[in-house]
Amino acid sequence: MVKYLDLKKITAKYAKEIHDAVARVVDSGWYLQGEENKRFEQHYAEYIGTRHCVGVANGLDALIWILRAYKEMGFMKAGDEVLVPANTYIASILAITDNGLKPVLIEPKLSSYQIDDDLIEKHITERSKALMIVHLYGQCAYSDKIKALCSHYGLKLIEDNAQAHGCLYRGRKTGSLGDAAGHSFYPGKNLGAFGDGGAVTTDDEELASVVRTLANYGSEKKYVFRYTGRNSRLDEIQAAVIDVKLRYLDQDIELRKQVAARYLQEIRHPEIQLPIVTDRDQHVYHIFPVRCSRRDALQSFLDNRGIQTLIHYPIPPHKQACYPEWNNMSFPITEQIHREELSLPLSPVITGEEIDRVIDAVNAFH
Numbered sequence: 001m002v003k004y005l006d007l008k009k010i011t012a013k014y015a016k017e018i019h020d021a022v023a024r025v026v027d028s029g030w031y032l033q034g035e036e037n038k039r040f041e042q043h044y045a046e047y048i049g050t051r052h053c054v055g056v057a058n059g060l061d062a063l064i065w066i067l068r069a070y071k072e073m074g075f076m077k078a079g080d081e082v083l084v085p086a087n088t089y090i091a092s093i094l095a096i097t098d099n100g101l102k103p104v105l106i107e108p109k110l111s112s113y114q115i116d117d118d119l120i121e122k123h124i125t126e127r128s129k130a131l132m133i134v135h136l137y138g139q140c141a142y143s144d145k146i147k148a149l150c151s152h153y154g155l156k157l158i159e160d161n162a163q164a165h166g167c168l169y170r171g172r173k174t175g176s177l178g179d180a181a182g183h184s185f186y187p188g189k190n191l192g193a194f195g196d197g198g199a200v201t202t203d204d205e206e207l208a209s210v211v212r213t214l215a216n217y218g219s220e221k222k223y224v225f226r227y228t229g230r231n232s233r234l235d236e237i238q239a240a241v242i243d244v245k246l247r248y249l250d251q252d253i254e255l256r257k258q259v260a261a262r263y264l265q266e267i268r269h270p271e272i273q274l275p276i277v278t279d280r281d282q283h284v285y286h287i288f289p290v291r292c293s294r295r296d297a298l299q300s301f302l303d304n305r306g307i308q309t310l311i312h313y314p315i316p317p318h319k320q321a322c323y324p325e326w327n328n329m330s331f332p333i334t335e336q337i338h339r340e341e342l343s344l345p346l347s348p349v350i351t352g353e354e355i356d357r358v359i360d361a362v363n364a365f366h
């Protein structure tokens, strides 16, 4: 069987270093807010290219804390609007509604699955305070047009970089292109921990400091509480593990790109739309999405041939039960993507022979 993602095999690649790092933390007797966090935050800030990095409990919290910090800093208040792509993992949107802010959903481009930057301006109102872009599937959503719109209208540009660690836009990493970025280290992400983890990167010193305080009960000083925060910290074991994996991230991304290059070259099927990537730097293939109008048939066809696939994602946010007020809204492109998308197996540990099998099976689809 070709697994969608073989985490055991991915971990085995760095087993020695990871076991050493975990043992170091275990033996140290210090498990939270210690040297491992400090080291990882410094390395990750250097890697992304920002002045600050704050480790937090998970990627959703990273996004929640960015928006909450902007509220505490007086840039926005409950009821203000945040523009966000309509086709994203629910976490991007949950972070907005969790803060009492209003998500304004914007259709993506079918060619890139990223927010359509031609549609943003007409959704901007007096209450718009931020634009959250999502580098979905690992592909860069940023554009000079987005930057210009944010500057012109005074919007904070927030990046959801949960799927795109290491992705580049003209030599700069995603996660450093806007005012602040949320990152996830969920085990299946390109930079994955052994449990939950996340981070906020930013050049804004005040924002970094407010995020750090919020994620530590709202406390800067022990037993003194400035905000009603929560406990949302990155633990020392996770920080040590991802610090090891960070050293290999660029190598792993290169391997992902090589797998993607084979799929892009060798998958040929009139019913299957491959991702369109115009700049090799601008995709780290967290996910390799294909589209097919007979998606469910394609998925069972591949399943019968021992190839695991996933759907990212089966139900768009506006059709979810948790947002009944949007259920009757229509986002045709978003809905088409959710109806047609299928993710092929792709990872730094997939073998050449497994890639052959995926290609042959997809090309044989009937």
Ligand SMILES: *Cc1c(COP(=O)(O)O)cnc(C)c1O
Pocket (backbone or CB within 6 Å): 058, 059, 060, 061, 088, 089, 091, 092, 134, 136, 160, 162, 163, 183, 184, 185, 186, 196, 197, 198
């Ligand atoms: C995974 C993910 C998140 C949330 O990260 P968690 O660490 O799982 O909370 C946010 N946004 C996107 C686009 C994601 O893929």
